Amino acid sequence: MATIREVAKAAGVSVATVSRVLNETGYVHEDTRKAVNAAIEKLNYSPNEVARSLFKRKSKLIGLLLPDITNPFFPLLARGVEDEMRLHDFRIIFGNTDEDAEKEKDYIQTFQQNNVIGLISMTNNLSKSTYDDLSIPVVFLDRTSTSLPSVYADGMEGGRIAAKEIIKRGSKRITLIKGPSHLQTARDRFQGALEVLSSSDVNFYVMTTSSFSFNDAEKWAKDLFEKYGDTDGVIASNDIVATAVLHESLRSGRSIPEDIQIIGFDDIPHSALLFPPLSTIRQPAYEMGKEAARLLIKQINNKKEDEQNIQLPVTFIERSTTRKVDKNV
Amino acid sequence: MATIREVAKAAGVSVATVSRVLNETGYVHEDTRKAVNAAIEKLNYSPNEVARSLFKRKSKLIGLLLPDITNPFFPLLARGVEDEMRLHDFRIIFGNTDEDAEKEKDYIQTFQQNNVIGLISMTNNLSKSTYDDLSIPVVFLDRTSTSLPSVYADGMEGGRIAAKEIIKRGSKRITLIKGPSHLQTARDRFQGALEVLSSSDVNFYVMTTSSFSFNDAEKWAKDLFEKYGDTDGVIASNDIVATAVLHESLRSGRSIPEDIQIIGFDDIPHSALLFPPLSTIRQPAYEMGKEAARLLIKQINNKKEDEQNIQLPVTFIERSTTRKVDKNV
DNA sequence: TTGAAAGCGATACCAC
DNA sequence: GTGGTATCGCTTTCAA
Numbered sequence: 243m244a245t246i247r248e249v250a251k252a253a254g255v256s257v258a259t260v261s262r263v264l265n266e267t268g269y270v271h272e273d274t275r276k277a278v279n280a281a282i283e284k285l286n287y288s289p290n291e292v293a294r295s296l297f298k299r300k301s302k303l304i305g306l307l308l309p310d311i312t313n314p315f316f317p318l319l320a321r322g323v324e325d326e327m328r329l330h331d332f333r334i335i336f337g338n339t340d341e342d343a344e345k346e347k348d349y350i351q352t353f354q355q356n357n358v359i360g361l362i363s364m365t366n367n368l369s370k371s372t373y374d375d376l377s378i379p380v381v382f383l384d385r386t387s388t389s390l391p392s393v394y395a396d397g398m399e400g401g402r403i404a405a406k407e408i409i410k411r412g413s414k415r416i417t418l419i420k421g422p423s424h425l426q427t428a429r430d431r432f433q434g435a436l437e438v439l440s441s442s443d444v445n446f447y448v449m450t451t452s453s454f455s456f457n458d459a460e461k462w463a464k465d466l467f468e469k470y471g472d473t474d475g476v477i478a479s480n481d482i483v484a485t486a487v488l489h490e491s492l493r494s495g496r497s498i499p500e501d502i503q504i505i506g507f508d509d510i511p512h513s514a515l516l517f518p519p520l521s522t523i524r525q526p527a528y529e530m531g532k533e534a535a536r537l538l539i540k541q542i543n544n545k546k547e548d549e550q551n552i553q554l555p556v557t558f559i560e561r562s563t564t565r566k567v568d569k570n571v
Numbered sequence: 572m573a574t575i576r577e578v579a580k581a582a583g584v585s586v587a588t589v590s591r592v593l594n595e596t597g598y599v600h601e602d603t604r605k606a607v608n609a610a611i612e613k614l615n616y617s618p619n620e621v622a623r624s625l626f627k628r629k630s631k632l633i634g635l636l637l638p639d640i641t642n643p644f645f646p647l648l649a650r651g652v653e654d655e656m657r658l659h660d661f662r663i664i665f666g667n668t669d670e671d672a673e674k675e676k677d678y679i680q681t682f683q684q685n686n687v688i689g690l691i692s693m694t695n696n697l698s699k700s701t702y703d704d705l706s707i708p709v710v711f712l713d714r715t716s717t718s719l720p721s722v723y724a725d726g727m728e729g730g731r732i733a734a735k736e737i738i739k740r741g742s743k744r745i746t747l748i749k750g751p752s753h754l755q756t757a758r759d760r761f762q763g764a765l766e767v768l769s770s771s772d773v774n775f776y777v778m779t780t781s782s783f784s785f786n787d788a789e790k791w792a793k794d795l796f797e798k799y800g801d802t803d804g805v806i807a808s809n810d811i812v813a814t815a816v817l818h819e820s821l822r823s824g825r826s827i828p829e830d831i832q833i834i835g836f837d838d839i840p841h842s843a844l845l846f847p848p849l850s851t852i853r854q855p856a857y858e859m860g861k862e863a864a865r866l867l868i869k870q871i872n873n874k875k876e877d878e879q880n881i882q883l884p885v886t887f888i889e890r891s892t893t894r895k896v897d898k899n900v
Numbered sequence: 901t902t903g904a905a906a907g908c909g910a911t912a913c914c915a916c
Numbered sequence: 917g918t919g920g921t922a923t924c925g926c927t928t929t930c931a932a
Contacts, residue, residue: 243683243706245926246925246926246927247925255902255903256902256903256904257903257904257925257927258902258904258905258927259901259902259903261926261927261928262902262927264926264927265927267927267928268901268902268928269901269902270901270902271901274901274902288680288684289684289925289926290625290684290686290924290925290926291684291686291926292621292624292630292684292924292925293625293908293924293925293926294925294927295621295908295926296621296625296907296908296910296924296926297908297926297927297928298908298926298927301685303664303685310650311640311646311653312646312647312840314643314646314840314841317640317641317643317645317646320640321639321640321667324640324665324667325667328666333664333682333685334664334665335662335663336663336665337653337657338650338653338654352620353662354572355617355620355621356620356621356630356632356662357619357620377572456844485844489844489846492846493846511641511643512643512841512844515785515814515818515841516845516846517817517818517821517822517845517846574909574910575909575910575911576909576910584918584919585918585919585920586910586911586919586920587911587918587919587920588917588918588919590910590911591911591912591917591918593910593911596912597912597917597918598918599917599918600917600918603917603918618910619908619909621909621910622910622911622924623909623910623911624910624924625908625909625910625923625925626909626911626912626923626924627910627924628924901932902931902932903930903931904931904932905929905930905931906927906928906929907926907927907928907929908925908927909924910923910924911922911923911924912921912922912923913920913921913922913923914919914920914921915918915919915920915921916917916918916919916920
C-alpha cells in the first residue's frame with residue numbers, strides 16, 4: 243500500500259498538495275494536479291481511511307445492530323441499509339444482539355471505538371437512555387421512538403387492513419393472535435385489528451403469545467384449534483406464526499382458504515414459497531432499510547429533518563390463504 | 572471520549588505507563604497499575620481503535636463478502652462467522668456483492684483501506700488472482716480452492732446420499748436437477764448423485780438449470796412434469812428449487828411422498844417450515860461459518876495450518892417429502 | 901499556488 | 917519501573 247508521502251515524492255510535490263487534489267480542496271494548479279493524479283495512478287494509491295478517520299475523528303463506517311440476521315425478517319432490512327449506504331460510500335459494521343442488552347452495549351461501545359459516524363438499530367431491548375447519551379446520530383429501524391429518529395411500518399393500519407380483508411372475505415369466527423407485548427410494532431398490529439374486529443359483527447377470539455418463534459407457534463396453533471376448533475379465520479402476529487397455523491390447519495385436514503383463512507404479517511420471502519402461498523400484510527422491509535439509511539445520512543450531514551419519524555405504508559398481499567373476493571363488493 | 576493522555580494526567584503518570592497497563596506489556600508497579608485503572612474507570616475510558624489500527628497497521632476488523640444476505644442460505648453462515656469472531660473481539664464489515672466483480676473489488680479495496688486484518692469470502696465470481704495478490708489472509712467459505720484456505724461441505728457425498736436415500740425409499744424414475752455449472756459446489760452434488768444413479772438400476776433423467784432462483788425454478792418444474800410426467804423422485808439442486816418442485820407437485824395433484832419423493836440441498840430454515848416439511852441434505856452452515864472464522868484467525872496468528880481446506884460432512888435430514896424406510900432394510 | 905509542520909490517539913523503543 | 921518521544925498516514929492551518 244502506497245502512502246501519500248510516496249505519491250508526493252513521485253509527483254515532486256508536498257503531501258499537502260497531494261491531499262488537496264485528493265480532497266478537491268483549496269487551490270492547485272492544473273499541471274500539478276495532473277502530475278499528482280499520474281503519480282496516484284502509477285502507484286495505485288488509495289488513501290488510508292484509518293489515518294483519515296483518526297484525524298477527522300469520524301470514519302465512513304456506520305454501525306448496524308439487529309436482533310438476529312438468521313431471522314428472515316432482517317436480511318431485507320439490512321440489505322436496504324447496505325445498498326443505500328453504499329451509494330454514499332459508507333461501509334457497515336454489524337452485530338447480532340439476540341436482544342441481549344449486554345451484547346448491545348458492547349457493540350455500541352466497540353463501534354464507537356472504531357469511530358463509526360452513525361448507528362442504525364433494530365433492537366427493542368435497550369433502555370433508550372443508552373442511546374440518548376450517544377454522541378453520534380442514531381436511527382431506529384422497525385421500532386418507534388418519540389425522541390429519536392425512526393423508520394417503521396404502519397402496524398396499526400396493517401392490523402386494520404388484515405381485519406377488514408378477512409371479514410370482507412367471509413370469516414365469521416376469527417382468531418386474532420397477539421404477538422409479544424414488549425414490541426410496539428406487535429402491539430400496534432393488534433390494536434388496529436382489534437379496533438376493526440370490535441366494531442364489526444363477527445365473533446372473535448384473542449390469543450396471546452409471547453414470541454415469534456416457530457416452535458412455540460406450533461404448540462399455540464394446536465392449542466388454538468383445540469380451544470376454538472370452529473374458527474374460520476386467523477390473523478397471525480407475523481408470517482412465521484401464520485406458517486405454524488397453516489401447518490396445523492393442513493395437518494388437521496382443513497382446507498385453505500375454504501375452511502379457514504389465514505393472514506400473516508411482514509411478507510418475508512418465505513411466505514410466497516409456502517403452499518398455499520400466504521396472504522399477508524406486507525412491510526416494505528427493503529425500502530424501510532433504505533429510508534433509515536437516508537435519514538441517518540441526513541443526520542450526519544446536520545440537515546435538520548422535520549420528519550424525524552418516518553412511517554411507511556403497509557399493503558395487503560393477496561395470495562392463496564384468503565378467498566377471492568367478489569369483484570362487485 | 573477520553574483519551575489516553577487524559578487518563579495519564581488523571582493518574583499522574585505518563586501515557587507510556589497507561590499504555591503498558593492497557594496492553595499488559597512491560598513492567599508496571601502494582602500501585603501505579605491500580606491508580607491507572609482507577610483513572611480509566613473514572614473517566615470511562617476505552618482506547619481508540621482507530622489510533623491503534625493506524626499505528627499497528629492492522630485493525631480488529633475483518634471483511635465479509637457474500638453474494639446476497641437476502642438469499643436464505645447466507646445468514647446462517649454469516650452468523651457463524653460473526654459469533655466466532657466476536658469471541659475473539661473481531662468485528663465485521665460486510666458487503667453484498669451480487670456476484671458482481673466490480674462490487675467485489677470495490678469492497679475488497681475499501682476493506683483494505685480500513686485496515687481489515689483478514690477476509691472471508693463466499694463469492695464465486697472473481698478470478699482467484701485478485702485474491703492471490705492480497706496482502707491479508709483470506710478464507711473462502713462455501714467455495715473450494717486449492718491454493719487458498721477454504722471451508723465447504725462435502726457436496727459429492729451429499730449427492731451420493733441423496734441418490735441412495737431416494738433409491739432406498741423406492742423411487743424408480745428419478746429426476747436429477749443439475750444446478751448452475753459455474754458453482755463447484757453444485758457440480759459436486761451433481762457428480763455424487765450421478766455416480767450413484769449410474770451404477771444403480773433405476774431410470775433417471777437429468778435436467779439442467781442455470782440458477783437457484785425460485786421463479787426460474789417454477790418454470791423448470793412445470794417443464795419437468797410435462798416432459799417427464801411419471802417421475803417419482805426428484806433430487807433438486809437446492810432447497811429453493813426443491814420448493815418449486817414441491818409446489819408444482821402439489822398443484823398438479825400429486826401426493827407427497829406417495830407419488831413423488833423430493834430431496835433438497837442445504838437445509839435452509841425455510842425448509843422445515845414447508846408443508847410437507849422438506850427432506851434435504853443438510854450443510855452445517857452455521858458451523859461452516861464458525862470454522863471459516865477459526866481458520867482465518869489461525870492465519871492471522873501465523874499458525875501454519877496443515878488443513879488449509881476444511882470439508883464438513885453433510886447429513887440427510889429426513890422429513891416428510893420422502894417415504895419412511897422399512898426398518899429392516 | 902504551494903510547502904512546512906502540528907496534531908489526531910495510540911504504541912513501543914530507548915533512556916534513565 | 918517509568919517517562920519522553922518518534923511514528924503510523926492523513927488533513928489543515930499558517931506562511932511564504
